[in-house]
Amino acid sequence: MNEKLSRPQFNQMDTTEKQTLMESLAARYNMTFLDLHTFDRWGQSCTTGIFKKDGREFVFVPGDTVTLGWEQFAVGLNQESREELEYLFREWEMERDPEEMIRESMAPVRQAAIGPMLVGRELEELCWEPVKMDDPRLTAHPDWLKEFRDFAWSDSSSLTLHQSARIERTEDGFHTWIYHCTDYDALLAGLEKQGLSLPTADEWAYLCGGGCRTLFPWGDGLDYSMRLRWFEDMDEDENRPYDMEEPNFFGLSIAYDPYMREVVQADRLTTCGGDGGCNICGGLGPFLGFLPCSPHCKPEVQEDKELNGDYDFYRPIIRVENHD
Numbered sequence: 001m002n003e004k005l006s007r008p009q010f011n012q013m014d015t016t017e018k019q020t021l022m023e024s025l026a027a028r029y030n031m032t033f034l035d036l037h038t039f040d041r042w043g044q045s046c047t048t049g050i051f052k053k054d055g056r057e058f059v060f061v062p063g064d065t066v067t068l069g070w071e072q073f074a075v076g077l078n079q080e081s082r083e084e085l086e087y088l089f090r091e092w093e094m095e096r097d098p099e100e101m102i103r104e105s106m107a108p109v110r111q112a113a114i115g116p117m118l119v120g121r122e123l124e125e126l127c128w129e130p131v132k133m134d135d136p137r138l139t140a141h142p143d144w145l146k147e148f149r150d151f152a153w154s155d156s157s158s159l160t161l162h163q164s165a166r167i168e169r170t171e172d173g174f175h176t177w178i179y180h181c182t183d184y185d186a187l188l189a190g191l192e193k194q195g196l197s198l199p200t201a202d203e204w205a206y207l208c209g210g211g212c213r214t215l216f217p218w219g220d221g222l223d224y225s226m227r228l229r230w231f232e233d234m235d236e237d238e239n240r241p242y243d244m245e246e247p248n249f250f251g252l253s254i255a256y257d258p259y260m261r262e263v264v265q266a267d268r269l270t271t272c273g274g275d276g277g278c279n280i281c282g283g284l285g286p287f288l289g290f291l292p293c294s295p296h297c298k299p300e301v302q303e304d305k306e307l308n309g310d311y312d313f314y315r316p317i318i319r320v321e322n323h324d
Helices: 007-012 015-028 079-091 098-105 142-152 184-193 201-209 285-293
Strands: 032-041 044-053 056-061 064-068 110-114 117-120 128-131 158-161 165-170 173-179 261-264 270-272 312-314 317-319
Touching (some): 015 044, 064 201, 079 098, 079 285, 098 285, 110 201, 117 201, 142 158, 142 165, 201 261
Parallel strands (some): 261 312
Antiparallel strands (some): 044 056, 056 117, 064 110, 128 173, 165 173, 261 270
């Protein structure tokens, strides 16, 4: 690896050097370099470049050799997490050691050499194509349009017709989408045409945890002072993101919603960063609800290749090749 592109060296470079390096990456990958920004969160920080290409924002993430996976607490559960799990064990009439139960969901501890990448800052939707209301593919379905009309008169903010069409009410009117069945191979091929990839499970774990040895990037327990999606209602007028959605130490919005599975590159359709909401839906509470968002959680190999536009999302990356 070009030394400058690995985290220990990259973090020691001065602003002028970083600026030059970022401008050369922008030229090489045909991107617009926006600026250098310092992302500082959960005890890790990185001053890196933000780029734009085809309407997406990317950040440069330096490579590193890190330990991934989990087998024991680095610090130990905080009191609230321990109480939550003890309550569940009593409900289930189970004698369990929390550490042992958590370990069953975690990937084994391993060393991984992660290369430098340009990484999409936001998760992107799959299968849904934005369309105009008069799109012939919509108007060909009078039953959809009737549902849309009923929705327009209702108080709801959105309506989804399962794997067919969707409409959302926003301040500037209605937005509509239609659904396309897509599979894993088609996603990979489409990204490759654009010079993009998906992160592997190891790369994803690094982007999410940065090599942290705790269960979550901020510690071993859940931080209940955070505003957590699905467990805290927003005030109507509050449009700010939930805490875990805010950019992490690499500037990425990652692993913030257990309902959203991030598709990663593997031999078969594999996801990280969420379980499609299974634990939350099963009433298992915030700690186990968010456990699948741990960077160390076992990647989930899905049974078929069909992507689910309601639960599967993707994050495009570009692996930075070595040019000394």
